Amino acid sequence: MTSLSQLVLLPKYSELPGFVGMDPVAVHHRDEMMRYMCLDSFMMASMPMLAEMCVRLICSISAIMHDKALHCQCDPQGSISSVCEKVGGQCQCKSNVIGQRCNQCAPDYYGFGPNGCSPCSCNPEGSILSMCDQTTGQCQCRSGARGRQCDACHPQHWGFPNCRPCQCNGHSEECDPQTGTCVNCRDNTCGHHCERCSDGYYGDPVLGSGAQCRPCPCPDYPGGDNYHGVSCHADLDSNQIVCYCNTGYSGSRCDKCAPGYYGNPQVAGGKCWPCRCNNNIDVTDPGSCHPHTGQCLKCLYNTDGDHCEACKAGYYGNPLLRDCR
Structure with missing residues (x-):
């Protein structure tokens, strides 16, 4: 289907005042119109620049037909200035603005306003046409596409343009x-x-x-005061739940203190704390400190005391620096 963008009406100028009759002026005007092919220019898709003689003659015809010269009527939002072409009244349009008065967006553009028009930018894979609604900019989307530019999937779908649930x-x-x-x-x-x-x-x-x-029951559930696990899994062989414990806890349900820690994690709010042995025990040794009281039981580096805070009998030095000798 062919769209019509312009319709040009050409007057029969030989019957207008100043052109009709055999007086020398009228004959001269008709001869000039023919010689410069003034009206032929209006039959071309892209109108060439008119000769100065044609401009004067056509302006005269327009003034005769309208009984006056016409105002330019350039749209202040879409035109660069208020001055228009003498022939035809075409205003000087801003970027991507068209129309004799510069009052509408060009095809594939929308949002006519003080800054001209914006490109539709319709996604070619998601839209039916490159043109969009000239007010909202909404493109015409294919089935499965959405968004102003038809460049996205519908909710609960992903992977444009191959949208799937x-x-x-x-x-x-x-x-x-x-x-x-x-x-x-x-x-x-x-x-x-x-x-x-x-x-x-x-x-x-x-x-x-x-x-x-x-x-996970480790031993409490997540969010509980006695939940000491990170995660857990179901052991299919034993049909038991095995917990992965936070640091300081052990046991299949994280209900015991790990070596190097003490406390009672089975009571409400109970936790495991690091044994306070001044860094003088092997924290990987399960018997290095009492699991409930925290008393240090296997002091190293010639240290002694409930917290390995002293040199053992017969030794001197600084136990806090492992310097008992």
Whole structure:
């Protein structure tokens, strides 16, 4: 389909005052119009520059037809100045602005205003046309595409232009529109597809497994005063839950203090603290300090005392610097 951008009406000038009749002036005017082919220029798609004689003659015709000279009527927002062409009244338009009065955006541009017009920038893979709504800039999107420029997937989809649904194992509907990584995973899940349990939970959250993420009993549950674990897993051989403990805790349920620590993590609010032995024990030795009282039991470097704070009998020096001799 061909679109019509301009319609030019050419008057029969030989019947107008100043051109009609056989008086010498009228004959001269008609001869000049023919000689310079003044009206032929208006039949071309791209109008060439008119000869000065044509400009004078056509201005005369216009004044006769309208009984006066016409105002330019340049739109102050879209034109560079208020002055227009003598022939035709074309105003000088700002960037990407068109129209005789400079009052509309050119094709593929929108947002007519004081700064001219902005490019539509419709995404060629997501839009039907390069043109957009000249007011809002909204492009015409293909099926599956959205956004002003038709450059994004619909919600719950990712991977433009090959948009596909987010796959989050039923624990989220949202994912990153570029990478497909699920966001806001529910039900204590995490991972690219919400396919694993968050730290502090165990189970198999993959869609169709029939399982869910349960809190780790280490020995309390996540958020409790006696939760001393980082994460846990279900040991299929023993059918037991095995905890991964925070520093200072040990045992399959993180209910004991690790070597080099003391306390009672099984009571409400109970914690494990580093044994205070002035750096004079082997913290990897389970018997180096009492697990409940913290009393130092295996002082090294010739030190002695409940906290290995003194040189043992027969030695002198600075026990805090491991300098008993």
